[in-house]
Amino acid sequence: MKIPEALLAFLNRERKFFIATHINPEADALGSSIALSIALESLGKETIVYDKDSVPEIYRFLPGQERFTNSISNSIRRGGQISNLILVDCNDRERAGLENIEFPYSSVIDHHETAREFGDIKWIDPKAPAAGLMIFYLIRGLGAKMTEDIAINLYSAIAIDTGTFRYSNTTPEALRIGAELIESGADPSLISENLYETWTENRFRLLLKVLDTLEIIDNVAITSVTIEMFKETDTAAEDTENFTGFTRMLKTTKVAAFFSEIEKDYYKVSLRSKGKINVAVIASTFGGGGHRNAAGYKIRSGLQAAKDALLRAIKQM
Amino acid sequence: MKIPEALLAFLNRERKFFIATHINPEADALGSSIALSIALESLGKETIVYDKDSVPEIYRFLPGQERFTNSISNSIRRGGQISNLILVDCNDRERAGLENIEFPYSSVIDHHETAREFGDIKWIDPKAPAAGLMIFYLIRGLGAKMTEDIAINLYSAIAIDTGTFRYSNTTPEALRIGAELIESGADPSLISENLYETWTENRFRLLLKVLDTLEIIDNVAITSVTIEMFKETDTAAEDTENFTGFTRMLKTTKVAAFFSEIEKDYYKVSLRSKGKINVAVIASTFGGGGHRNAAGYKIRSGLQAAKDALLRAIKQM
Numbered sequence: 190m191k192i193p194e195a196l197l198a199f200l201n202r203e204r205k206f207f208i209a210t211h212i213n214p215e216a217d218a219l220g221s222s223i224a225l226s227i228a229l230e231s232l233g234k235e236t237i238v239y240d241k242d243s244v245p246e247i248y249r250f251l252p253g254q255e256r257f258t259n260s261i262s263n264s265i266r267r268g269g270q271i272s273n274l275i276l277v278d279c280n281d282r283e284r285a286g287l288e289n290i291e292f293p294y295s296s297v298i299d300h301h302e303t304a305r306e307f308g309d310i311k312w313i314d315p316k317a318p319a320a321g322l323m324i325f326y327l328i329r330g331l332g333a334k335m336t337e338d339i340a341i342n343l344y345s346a347i348a349i350d351t352g353t354f355r356y357s358n359t360t361p362e363a364l365r366i367g368a369e370l371i372e373s374g375a376d377p378s379l380i381s382e383n384l385y386e387t388w389t390e391n392r393f394r395l396l397l398k399v400l401d402t403l404e405i406i407d408n409v410a411i412t413s414v415t416i417e418m419f420k421e422t423d424t425a426a427e428d429t430e431n432f433t434g435f436t437r438m439l440k441t442t443k444v445a446a447f448f449s450e451i452e453k454d455y456y457k458v459s460l461r462s463k464g465k466i467n468v469a470v471i472a473s474t475f476g477g478g479g480h481r482n483a484a485g486y487k488i489r490s491g492l493q494a495a496k497d498a499l500l501r502a503i504k505q506m
Numbered sequence: 507m508k509i510p511e512a513l514l515a516f517l518n519r520e521r522k523f524f525i526a527t528h529i530n531p532e533a534d535a536l537g538s539s540i541a542l543s544i545a546l547e548s549l550g551k552e553t554i555v556y557d558k559d560s561v562p563e564i565y566r567f568l569p570g571q572e573r574f575t576n577s578i579s580n581s582i583r584r585g586g587q588i589s590n591l592i593l594v595d596c597n598d599r600e601r602a603g604l605e606n607i608e609f610p611y612s613s614v615i616d617h618h619e620t621a622r623e624f625g626d627i628k629w630i631d632p633k634a635p636a637a638g639l640m641i642f643y644l645i646r647g648l649g650a651k652m653t654e655d656i657a658i659n660l661y662s663a664i665a666i667d668t669g670t671f672r673y674s675n676t677t678p679e680a681l682r683i684g685a686e687l688i689e690s691g692a693d694p695s696l697i698s699e700n701l702y703e704t705w706t707e708n709r710f711r712l713l714l715k716v717l718d719t720l721e722i723i724d725n726v727a728i729t730s731v732t733i734e735m736f737k738e739t740d741t742a743a744e745d746t747e748n749f750t751g752f753t754r755m756l757k758t759t760k761v762a763a764f765f766s767e768i769e770k771d772y773y774k775v776s777l778r779s780k781g782k783i784n785v786a787v788i789a790s791t792f793g794g795g796g797h798r799n800a801a802g803y804k805i806r807s808g809l810q811a812a813k814d815a816l817l818r819a820i821k822q823m
Binding site: 353354369388397464 | 673674704705722753
């Protein structure tokens, strides 16, 4: 993995950085940003770590998660401008909810396929299994110490984006870096417990209701959640994190689709695929995006019409 | 990992081997046995690979699984004796259903904690995450080629016993060997799909019924299946493979227990634990066994009495 010289020079030269990542952040976005912040500060730099949304409850085990702020402080926002942006795990301002801010100088570190034109320095590697893997090399390239806190953040980042080494992006390199991160202090079982085994009973009951909605049509496994179900189980949309992937376990599933009601006739749709079907392309036809095997979009329509539109789009692939 | 010299000498010296593993075999038992058979045969040896039970449907993707036989041929059984036994992933004759056969010369390769006195050559390493890891070193020690078929079997073996690198037995070494096995031809996503994502719809409906039985008592998450549920969903006991671990996802779960009705007032009980609770010890009080975080036993009693007995045993830990 080749780090652009301009990126290293930029990080070595400047003293203050504004690290931002995408809305609805998960462990790759969060862990990568936190790890980079810890490493840069260990080299005497100052960082602000920003996400428009708060850190979801389930990711609050990440050491250093309290670095995240969702307010853009006045000290940084000089006349609506922020310099020295480092955009992590996304590659345009909109994904970070920063569309109204000007960035006189900015860098991008991302592994998503749908690259936009934003950024003075761009390091976009769609072959990287996780942004966390890129940050691992970057931290090493900067000569910062791989501390236990950094290791936990990067291991979590790589774990969530590879399904802890189950998805097709699991490379020998990802496993070897995982091994190094364990040696630097990441505890794989503690991290897996935190990522996958900290469900509340309410969330579990919600999952059962969602799985009961299963329909299988043309190898597409469709599940859905309604606002009513959230009420019945005292849960919220953030409790459905990772619900989409459950129906991948069915042998016949080629695409798993999960429809989450945001408001009447407005749905968030999450897609997961097995094998070669590129759901990022399907999501982009509805104005969304993502990775080959995990993508999403939002749609204003009734549930049945939204399902039908998706099935048509998949058929046309 | 130190392979006993006597084991290498035995495998190099002899020409015919009877490789056997435990009843109710899973991917570690199966993959380790198949890999060893392929490697020994590549060195000009003859092997018979034995399991008392058939290879479960979900493990028939393992290349070389057709090597398994569940009949002890007369050519081997000279007067009720079998020489040159290699017992894999278990360490006594009973676990392999071979209690009535004499073994004039035998070796044991295992990583279970509850070691018995059986075997002329014993290589028992409870620190090994999987028997597959031991076989990896053994194959290298024998100088056999690490073929794609061997790699797939060993990767599957390590994957199933570490929860694909999620359990507390996930070591840097396990990840690095995983990386080597990918380089030798194991496809991590294809293996994960085969291990976790080949469910029939009937099996999925059975899981939903089982999860609906959830009770949480003193941080023990209890689920159960009845013969009636098997009938309703056209499934059988082997379809409940991996059901026990599902309720580990609940934050409050310290022990996950799954009661499977074999016949009226007779249950198979599977236990999984998080963290430090040693369920092998609990299972052994009921005449069963296993690993620290995964164990099981059978009990003749009604369901409620069986649950109560387990809860008492856990409390006394």
